Amino acid sequence: MKEGPDISIVAALIGNPACANMLTALLAGSALTATELAHEAGLTLSTVSGYLSKLGRAGLVAIERQGRHRYFRLADRDVAIALEALMPVATRAGHLRVRTGPRDPELRRARSCYDHLAGDLAVKMYDRFVERKLLAGKSDSLRVTDEGRRFFAKAGIDTDALDNGRRPLCRPCLDWSERRTHLSGSLGAAVFRYLLDRGWAVAERKTRIVRFSPAGEQKARDWFSR
Amino acid sequence: MKEGPDISIVAALIGNPACANMLTALLAGSALTATELAHEAGLTLSTVSGYLSKLGRAGLVAIERQGRHRYFRLADRDVAIALEALMPVATRAGHLRVRTGPRDPELRRARSCYDHLAGDLAVKMYDRFVERKLLAGKSDSLRVTDEGRRFFAKAGIDTDALDNGRRPLCRPCLDWSERRTHLSGSLGAAVFRYLLDRGWAVAERKTRIVRFSPAGEQKARDWFSR
DNA sequence: TTCATAGTTTGATGATTCCCGAAGTATGGC
DNA sequence: GCCATACTTCGGGAATCATCAAACTATGAA
Numbered sequence: 102m103k104e105g106p107d108i109s110i111v112a113a114l115i116g117n118p119a120c121a122n123m124l125t126a127l128l129a130g131s132a133l134t135a136t137e138l139a140h141e142a143g144l145t146l147s148t149v150s151g152y153l154s155k156l157g158r159a160g161l162v163a164i165e166r167q168g169r170h171r172y173f174r175l176a177d178r179d180v181a182i183a184l185e186a187l188m189p190v191a192t193r194a195g196h197l198r199v200r201t202g203p204r205d206p207e208l209r210r211a212r213s214c215y216d217h218l219a220g221d222l223a224v225k226m227y228d229r230f231v232e233r234k235l236l237a238g239k240s241d242s243l244r245v246t247d248e249g250r251r252f253f254a255k256a257g258i259d260t261d262a263l264d265n266g267r268r269p270l271c272r273p274c275l276d277w278s279e280r281r282t283h284l285s286g287s288l289g290a291a292v293f294r295y296l297l298d299r300g301w302a303v304a305e306r307k308t309r310i311v312r313f314s315p316a317g318e319q320k321a322r323d324w325f326s327r
Numbered sequence: 328m329k330e331g332p333d334i335s336i337v338a339a340l341i342g343n344p345a346c347a348n349m350l351t352a353l354l355a356g357s358a359l360t361a362t363e364l365a366h367e368a369g370l371t372l373s374t375v376s377g378y379l380s381k382l383g384r385a386g387l388v389a390i391e392r393q394g395r396h397r398y399f400r401l402a403d404r405d406v407a408i409a410l411e412a413l414m415p416v417a418t419r420a421g422h423l424r425v426r427t428g429p430r431d432p433e434l435r436r437a438r439s440c441y442d443h444l445a446g447d448l449a450v451k452m453y454d455r456f457v458e459r460k461l462l463a464g465k466s467d468s469l470r471v472t473d474e475g476r477r478f479f480a481k482a483g484i485d486t487d488a489l490d491n492g493r494r495p496l497c498r499p500c501l502d503w504s505e506r507r508t509h510l511s512g513s514l515g516a517a518v519f520r521y522l523l524d525r526g527w528a529v530a531e532r533k534t535r536i537v538r539f540s541p542a543g544e545q546k547a548r549d550w551f552s553r
Numbered sequence: 554t555t556c557a558t559a560g561t562t563t564g565a566t567g568a569t570t571c572c573c574g575a576a577g578t579a580t581g582g583c
Numbered sequence: 584g585c586c587a588t589a590c591t592t593c594g595g596g597a598a599t600c601a602t603c604a605a606a607c608t609a610t611g612a613a
Contacts, residue, residue, distance in 0.1 A: 108347045185412075186411075187338060187409050376591055
């Protein structure tokens with residue numbers, strides 16, 4: 102019976118909804134701290150910590166120490182691939198259950214991804230930023246161009262100040278609904294705040310849905326399209 | 328928290344060692360009856376039956392009735408892909424356990440992956456096909472060249488006919504043992520059948536091991552190398 | 554040093570799961 | 584019709600798991 106590696110020990114970990122949530126959160130690409138993950142999955146710090154050490158021992162996540170912070174991220178690309186590969190099967194599995202609200206499409210359209218925007222519109226925005234050369238570089242080494250810095254400064258976003266924190270300024274983040282990239286990192290967060298502050302969109306509490314008013318969406322599009 | 332499909336319900340199923348064993352058994356490609364699977368996993372028929380209905384409801388396995396027999400197989404390729412994708416992560420996770428039989432090397436060498444060939448030799452074959460420009464294109468859009476169509480036609484494989492199904496003709500499939508790509512899709516299946524029909528290799532029953540005779544391997548290499 | 558923050562470890566407990574045996578249902582052969 | 588085979592459903596007991604609160608450790612800041 103024992104042929105090939107034992108899938109089940111890994112799958113069992115992912116099979117825990119809490120772990121699955123944490124992992125999908127990490128699938129976004131950015132490294133998160135234990136406290137952030139606890140918040141993300143709606144669990145106690147102790148619970149999360151326990152799981153993280155398990156996930157670490159199993160080679161699913163890796164730790165990066167920075168002072169008293171520990172940043173967790175997916176151990177490597179294989180893990181991300183495995184998680185992604187489970188998604189198509191899971192959608193069908195889920196469809197058999199009595200669940201399907203109007204929520205799903207809304208989530209796909211625009212949602213918060215930890216502290217930045219994800220979904221259809223976020224992807225469009227990201228593409229436009231790249232197209233306008235406000236952002237440059239490949240997935241691993243994305244950076245803000247000088248022109249980008251000027252653009253964001255006009256919106257009151259001081260990229261130099263953001264860049265000082267220990268958090269990366271901008272990172273690409275892979276989107277499950279779109280299978281394409283959107284903007285994460287402290288700049289991603291700042292841009293998200295910009296959209297909210299302006300009243301163009303409202304983040305629905307507890308659900309991650311981000312609701313744009315028709316006028317707000319138009320204004321947002323105008324802003325990032327030129 | 329509910330963003331994206333719920334991976335965990337699928338993963339939890341695979342996370343059960345019994346189910347994992349049954350699924351990996353089915354990964355070999357052939358449909359098996361509940362009794363065979365019970366034997367395979369060392370469980371009672373009642374237990375297996377229970378799991379199978381769960382797996383069926385979750386869209387992981389499908390049933391084919393034939394008289395009083397019910398043949399179970401993996402529901403579709405997505406499931407096979409997901410299972411294969413878990414393997415690389417599992418190998419590392421498994422390193423903490425004491426395990427490694429003589430089977431392992433044999434599996435790495437050549438094995439069936441759902442309905443096509445995987446492992447060392449399969450990767451070499453794939454590389455050669457690309458080198459000879461019988462296949463072209465990047466991962467997402469792999470296609471058979473005209474020269475490729477002629478080559479396969481000589482082996483009695485009618486690519487045009489294969490292309491009619493709704494299954495993709497050829498797809499690259501990532502290999503857990505090699506970390507490289509081999510050929511999947513209906514062409515991959517046809518090529519596998521070609522090797523077996525010719526008696527160059529035999530698919531060992533119940534395990535996924537594919538055993539090439541020394542002469543058979545040489546002939547296979549000659550075939551795809553030129 | 555001393556405090557506050559970040560994270561780990563350690564029980565404890567309530568829920569869930571795993572798996573079986575026994576009894577029930579469907580299908581084909583005689 | 585009747586039996587054997589192939590499978591499903593039911594009920595239940597032991598084991599495991601998920602999760603928490605509280606106590607502990609480590610790190611940076613004042």
